[in-house]
Amino acid sequence: MLADADKALFLWINALVGHAPVIDAMMSRLASDYLVPVGMGLTLVALWFVGSDDRERMRHQIGMFTALTAMALSSLVVFICNALFFRPRPFDGLDDVSLLFYMPTDSSFPSNSAAVAFAIAAGVWCINRHLGIVLFVAAAVYGFSRIYVGVHYPADILGGIAIALIITPLTLRIRNLLMPLLVAVIKVARLFAIA
Structure with a gap:
């Protein structure tokens, strides 16, 4: 029954393809393996270097480690x-699937794209609520676009989201255990002007 609902919702969303070429082109770009993931990656790089003082920069840098760890574990x-x-x-x-994307060969469920995007968003949200919300919106649009272009069912995206939202709090616990090590690594990086 849930599988039928998942397929029906997918077909309803995917049936939107072909009605507005501009939206199709936009969704293809959004679903790519580059636009949203690279944007999120650049956000993490910016967090590494941004902060009004040393304490805020340290918080951002630890947050970046948290987001990357949540992403890797997800x-x-x-x-x-x-x-x-x-x-x-x-x-x-x-x-009758309208495919606007290349044909991935790995398993559809759970969506690694959604897991990674939501893990980064959740990790950033833990240190900066406003930026985290922006990244959650980007991750949601990314997930929807992956359904729209024909490469994921809605349940695949929800599975990836669930993984990210379960893993991120666990990552926070790991971070808390490793905090002295993280602070030491960041201080050493600052000696070499890379933090």
Whole structure:
């Protein structure tokens, strides 16, 4: 029953393809492996160097480590899920899918793209609520665009989001345990003018 609802919602969203070429082109760009992920990566790089004083910069730098760790652990969980369970992509399992993207060959569920984007957004949200909200919106648009272009079912995106939102609080606990080490690494990096 849930699988049928997932497919029906996918087909409803994907049926929007072809009605507005400008929106199709925009969604293709948004769904790419580059625009949103690179934008989020550049945000993390900026956080590394931005801060009104040393204390704020330290907080941002620790937050960047948190976001990167949440991203890496979320990707690891997705990798393990994909090794244990393979779900075909919508274009492989359904007829009449309008595909506006290349054909990925890995498992559709859970979405690594969504897990990574939401893990970064959640990690940043922990240190900067306003920027975190902006990244959550970007991650949501990214996830929706991946459905729109035909490479993910809605449940794939929700699965990736769930992984990120479970992993990020665990990452915060790990960060708290490793805080003295993180602070020491950042102080050494500052000696070499890279932090």
